[in-house]
Amino acid sequence: MDISLAPEIITEIAGLQITNAVLSAMIVVLIILLLAVLLGSRLNIQNPSKRQVLTEMVIGGFYNMSRDILGNTKAQRYFSFIFTFFVFILFANWWGLLPFVPSTGIIHAESHTESSSAQDDHGETTDNKCLSSQTCVYNFNEGEVEDHEHITHLFRAPTTDVSMTLALAVISVLFTNLFAVREKGFLGFIKNYFHSWNPITILVGLIEVVSELGKLISFSFRLFGNIFAGEVLLLVLTSLTFGIATLPFLGLEIFIGFIQAFVFMMLTMVFMSISTQTQSH
Amino acid sequence: MDPEAASLIAKGIAIGIGALGPGIGIGLIGAKAMEAIGRNPEVENKIRTNMILAIVFAESIAIYALVIALIANPA
Numbered sequence: 001m002d003i004s005l006a007p008e009i010i011t012e013i014a015g016l017q018i019t020n021a022v023l024s025a026m027i028v029v030l031i032i033l034l035l036a037v038l039l040g041s042r043l044n045i046q047n048p049s050k051r052q053v054l055t056e057m058v059i060g061g062f063y064n065m066s067r068d069i070l071g072n073t074k075a076q077r078y079f080s081f082i083f084t085f086f087v088f089i090l091f092a093n094w095w096g097l098l099p100f101v102p103s104t105g106i107i108h109a110e111s112h113t114e115s116s117s118a119q120d121d122h123g124e125t126t127d128n129k130c131l132s133s134q135t136c137v138y139n140f141n142e143g144e145v146e147d148h149e150h151i152t153h154l155f156r157a158p159t160t161d162v163s164m165t166l167a168l169a170v171i172s173v174l175f176t177n178l179f180a181v182r183e184k185g186f187l188g189f190i191k192n193y194f195h196s197w198n199p200i201t202i203l204v205g206l207i208e209v210v211s212e213l214g215k216l217i218s219f220s221f222r223l224f225g226n227i228f229a230g231e232v233l234l235l236v237l238t239s240l241t242f243g244i245a246t247l248p249f250l251g252l253e254i255f256i257g258f259i260q261a262f263v264f265m266m267l268t269m270v271f272m273s274i275s276t277q278t279q280s281h
Numbered sequence: 282m283d284p285e286a287a288s289l290i291a292k293g294i295a296i297g298i299g300a301l302g303p304g305i306g307i308g309l310i311g312a313k314a315m316e317a318i319g320r321n322p323e324v325e326n327k328i329r330t331n332m333i334l335a336i337v338f339a340e341s342i343a344i345y346a347l348v349i350a351l352i353a354n355p356a
Contacts, residue, residue: 005351005352065330218341221341221344221345221348222337222340222341222344224348225341225344225345225347225348226344228348228351229344229347229351232351259333259337260337262333263333263334263337266330266334267334270334
C-alpha cells in the first residue's frame, strides 16, 4: 500500500485522464444530488416533517451566520454559492474516511526491470520500492499484494488531490473578484486595489494583487495539507497498531474534515464581504 | 551524505521548526479567547467562531511546513 501525492490514473476517456480523485468527486456529487432530492421533496409549511425541520435548522443556521457577515441582500444573492463550497468539501473530506475507500483497488503485475533499475543506486535491493512514475510518500506491501505487483486504488478523497483544492481555490478567489465587479462596477473593483494614483499606492496595489494570489496558495494548501496529512496519519497508524486503536484518530479526522469545510466557507464569505463593501467608512 | 539521509534530516527540520511558531500562536489565540469569554460569557458563540477562524489561519502555516516535509524526497 503506497501513498502517492498525485492521484493514480484509472482510465482514459477521449484523451482525458480519469484519476481516482476525479471518480470519487463524481461519486460525491451524485451523493449530494441524491441527498438534495431526498431532503427537498415533500416540503410542508404548516406541518413539517422531522427531516425538514432538521434541514431547515442546519441551513438556517448557516444562513443567519452569513447574514451577520454579508448583510441581508448580499447574503440572499451569494449564500447558495458559498454554501455549496461547504457541502462539497464536507462530503469530499468525509468520503476518504469510509472503510472501503483506501483498500479498494485493482492489482496488476509490475514488470521487474522497470522497478529494479530505478532503485539500485547502492547496489542493494530494498523491499520498499517507490515506483518511478509517481512521487511516493510511504510504501509498504501487506496482505495480498506481492512485491512485484502494484495496486491501483480506485477511490481517494477528492480533496487530497492538489488539483482539486487548487480548482476550488481558483473558483473562490475568481468569483470573489467577479462579485466585486458585479456589486461595484469595474471602476469600483479597481478601486479595491488602487485607491488613488500616485507611485506609492500603485506599489501597494500591486502588492495587494500579489496577495490575492497568495490567497490561492493558502486556500489550496490548507485544505490539501490537512486532509492529506490526515490520510497519511491514518494509514501509518493502521500499519503500526491494530484497527480499533485508530478510532480516536478517525474521530479527529471527522472533526477536521468538518472544520476545514467550515473554514473554507467562512474565509470565502469574509473575503467576499471585504471586496464587495460598497459604502465608504 | 547520501540523498536519502539528507532528505530525512530535511523533513525533520522542516516540520520541527515549522510547528514552533503556529504552536505558540494558537496558544496565544486560545488564551485571549478564554479571557474574552470569561469577561463576557453571553457572546461565547461569536468569540468561539472567531477563535476557530483565527486558529485555522495560524495552523495553515504549520500545514505549509508539513507539505514541504511530505514532498521532500530525493528525486
